[in-house]
Amino acid sequence: MVSGFVLFRYLPLRERMATVDRTKAAERKAVNDDVMQGRLLPVLEEQTRNLSESIGDYEAKIPRQRELGTFLGRITDLMNEHNLKEQVVTPGSEAKSDELNCIPVDIQCKGNLAQMFEFFKGLQSLERLVRIEQIKLSNDADFSGELRLETRAVIYYQTVATLRNTLRSTRVAEG
Numbered sequence: 001m002v003s004g005f006v007l008f009r010y011l012p013l014r015e016r017m018a019t020v021d022r023t024k025a026a027e028r029k030a031v032n033d034d035v036m037q038g039r040l041l042p043v044l045e046e047q048t049r050n051l052s053e054s055i056g057d058y059e060a061k062i063p064r065q066r067e068l069g070t071f072l073g074r075i076t077d078l079m080n081e082h083n084l085k086e087q088v089v090t091p092g093s094e095a096k097s098d099e100l101n102c103i104p105v106d107i108q109c110k111g112n113l114a115q116m117f118e119f120f121k122g123l124q125s126l127e128r129l130v131r132i133e134q135i136k137l138s139n140d141a142d143f144s145g146e147l148r149l150e151t152r153a154v155i156y157y158q159t160v161a162t163l164r165n166t167l168r169s170t171r172v173a174e175g
Contacts, residue, residue: 062129062156068103071128071155075107078122084109084149092152098159104133105153112145113137119149129156 072089079087092104111119116137123130136150 062100062158064158066101066103066157067128068155072105074126074128075105075123078119079109081122082111082115082119084111084115084119086110086148096159100156101159102154102156105155107149107151107153109149110146111149113147116147116149123153130154131156 068091072091075089076087079089086109088106088108090106092106094101094103109119120132123132131154132151133154134150134152138148138150140146140148
């Protein structure tokens with residue numbers, strides 16, 4: 001009778017208790033994980049807020065039209081504003097894709113390092129997205145402190161397909 005009790009009653013109950021203990025431990029771990037993730041939530045929200053501020057309205061920095069003349073005029077104005085000499089601004093051949101089109105622009109000028117630095121700060125603050133691909137600074141032969149800048153910048157504008165997708169996204173979000 002004792003062996004029957006042990007085999008048919010005690011061992012199955014012991015196995016069920018072990019299963020219940022494992023389930024409790026797994027649930028405790030899940031609750032602890034949720035608590036830890038809950039503590040991370042404010043940190044993630046802060047990071048998201050900081051990224052949103054640094055990115056700003058990214059799509060607004062990519063115009064819907066080419067607007068190359070306006071951009072080239074703004075570059076020339078920036079160079080004049082920072083008293084850069086021997087200015088040459090040359091657009092390259094346009095590269096088209098499904099989403100964005102890009103236009104390389106070669107920029108050359110002369111000035112001192114402080115003027116160059118201010119020029120690049122001005123480029124960064126433009127309302128249009130500008131990516132600098134190459135920069136070459138070379139000293140004058142007489143070491144007068146004047147540098148020659150040769151750089152390649154790339155500007156972007158949206159394609160018709162991108163505009164349609166943006167309009168669709170806006171309509172879905174609104175309605």
